[in-house]
Amino acid sequence: MTTRTHPARPAPWPEEPDELLDVTDPLPSDSPATPDDEALRRRLDAAVDAVDAPDVVFALSRHGRRTLRTGGTAPPPPVPRHQLRYELGSASKTFTGLLLAHLTRTGALSAGLPAAALLDPAGRSDGDPVTLAHLITHTAGLPALPADFFVRGLPVWHTNPYARYPAERVVDAFLRHRPRHRPGTRWHYSNFGVAVLGHALAAATGTPWDALLTGQVLRPLGLGGTALGPGGPDTDATGHRKDGTTPVPPLAVGGFQAAGAVRADPHDLLTFLEAHLDPSGRPLADALRAVRRPVLRRGIGHRHVHTVAWFQHPTEHGPMYFHGGATLGQQAFLGFRPATGTALAALCTRRFRARDTFVATAYALLAEL
Template sequence: MTAGLMPWPGVDDDKDAAREDGGPGNAGRDPSGPSAGSLYERLARAVDAVDAPDVVFAVSRSGLRTVYCGGGTPHPAVPREDLRYEIGSASKTFTGLLLARLIERGLLTGGEPAAAWLDPGRRTGATSATLAHLVTHTAGLPTLPADFYRRALPAWRTNPYGRYPAERVVDAFLRHRPRHRPGTRWRYSNFGVAVLGHALAAATGTAWEDLLGTHVLRPLGLGGTALRPEDPKTDAVGHGKDGRTPTLAFDSGGFEAAGAVRATPHDLLTFLEAHLDPAGSPLAGALGAVRTPVLRRGLGHRHVHTMAWFRHPTDGGPLYFHSGATLGQQAFLGFRPDTGTALAALCTRRFRARDTFIATAYGLLADQ
C-alpha cells in the first residue's frame, strides 16, 4: 500500500484510467436513441429485483435522466422520486469532497494532525494521524470506538449511533493508541471519518452542518439534501430486515460526517453529474481531486481508492462508487466518466444477508 506517503501521494496510473476525462466513451452518444428504451426496461428489472417497500433507481446518461420507482407498498402520497432518503456511509463522498474543497481554497493541506485541532495543547509528531489518514481510512482506527457497542446496546435496534455524541467521538479518538503507525494499513472506519468531521469543524470554527452547506451543498444547488429529518411527509421511512417493520429516522449522533446525509434521488444525480463534468462546476478543482487515486491495497494492489470513492476498472475506464446503509435504508452511488453515466439507487429496507440491492445496483452501472 502506498498510503505511508500521505497526504496525496497519488498512485501509478494504469489501464483502468483510460478515457479518464470522458474521452471517446462520451463522444456521439445519443441518449434518446435505441438505448433509451432498453435502459428504462433495465431499470424496471432492477427495481423488481429488490424486495423493499420503496425502491428508486435513477440514472443520468450524457445529461439525460431516467428514473424508475417501485416497491412492495402502495404509492406514497409524495412520489418516491421526491422523497429524501438516508444514504448512510455514502455520506463519506460528501465529506471527502468537502475536505478537497477546503484544501483547494488553501484553508488546509490535509497533512495537519487531527489532534492539533481537537486538543490544541497536545503535542503531535510525525506519527500522528492526519486529516488525510482519516479520510482514506489509514489512521489506524477501528471501525467504531472500543466502547461504542456497550453504550449502543440498549438502543441497538432503534438508534445506536444516537447514544454516542460528538464529545464521545472526540474523546475516544484522543484516548486511542493505534496498533499500527498511521498511513501503513487500510481499515474502513466510520470512527475515522466521524473524527475528520469534528476536526474540520474545529479547524474552521464552523459547525459541521454549516460547513458542508457552505462549501458543498449550496454551490452544487443541493436544496433537497439535509443532515437530519426535516418533514415526515417528505422523508422516506426505513424498514428492518423483514421489509415490514418501520424504523425510526436515523440519528447519526457524533458520526455526522460518516453517515448523516439524506437526499432526494435528483439531488444525488446532481451531485454525481458534477463529478462527471468537474469543469462545469463551481467546485471544479475539488471534484477533480476526489477522482484521483491516492492509494492501492490488497493482493496485487488491486483495490484502488480516492479520497472519497472506491474505484474499479472496466474495459472503458474507471467506475467510481460508494454504498451506504442505516438501520432501515440503503443507498448506492456511482458514476462512470467513460460513458457519462451516473447512478443513484435507494431503497427503504436494510438487507443483512444475500444483499441483492447492492449487487443489482453495481451490476447495472458496470454494464452501462
C-alpha cells in the same frame, strides 16, 4: 463495506500535491422516445423489480439525460418516491471527501494537519500523528467504531445506537486511542475515523459541521433537496428492518455526522454525480477533479484503489467510481463512470442481510452501462 485490515500503499495526496418515469431531456420536449430509451427503461424496471424492498428508486443520468424508475413491495407513499429524501449512510462520506478536497485545494488547510492538534491544541503531540488524510483514507489505525460504542448503544441497538454517542465522546475516544499500527500503513474501514475528520474540519475552520458542509458543498452545487438531519413524513422516506415490513425511526447520527448524516432526494443525487462526471465550469471544479484521483492502493497486488471519496474499480471503458451506504432501515448506492458519461443513484427502504441483492444489482447495472 468490509472492515478487514490490509497493507496499504498511499499514493500522492491530490492537494498538491411501475409508477414513475421522469426524463430530463436536453433535446426538444417533443423529441420521440428512441428504442434505446425503451431498452433503458426496461433495464431499470428489471433492476427495481430485483430489489425486494418497500420502496426502490433507480435514478440514472447518461450524458445529462435523466431517467428515474421507482417501485417497491409497499403501496406507493402519499409523497411520490422520487420526491423523498433517503438516508445515505456511509455514502455520505463522498460529501465529506469532496469537502476536504475543496478545503485543501483552496488553501484553507492542509490534509497533512494532525487531527489531534486541531481537536486538542494543548494536548501532547505524537511522533507519528494521525492526519486528516489518514482519516479520510481509513489508514489512521482506528477501529470501525470506538471501543465503548457497543456498550453505550446496546439499549437502543435496533432503533438508534449512534444517537447515544455524541460529538464530545467521539473526540474524547479519538484523543485517548493509541493506534496499534503506524498511521498510513494499514487500511481498516472506519466510521469512527471519518466522524473524527468532521470534527477536526469544524475545529480547523471554526465552523459547525452542518454549516460547513452546507456552505462549502451543498449550496454551491445547488443541492436544495439535501439535508443533514431528519425532516418528516412529507420529506423523508421511511426505512424498514431486515424483514422489509417493520418500520424503523429516522436515523439520528449523534457525533458521526461526517460519516453518515446526509439525506438526499434522487434528483439532487444525480446533480451531485453529474458534477463529478464533468467538473468543467462548475463550482468546486478543482475538488471534483481531485476526488477522482487514486490516493491509495491496497490488497493483494494492490488491486483495490481508493480516492479521497470513492472506491474505484477498472472496467473495459475506464474507471468506475462508487460508494455504498446503509442505515438501520435504508440503503444507498452512488456511482459514476466518466468515460461513458453515466451516473447512478440507487435507493431502497430496507436493510438487507449479508446476501445483498440491492448493491449487487446496482453495481452490475452501472458496470454494464
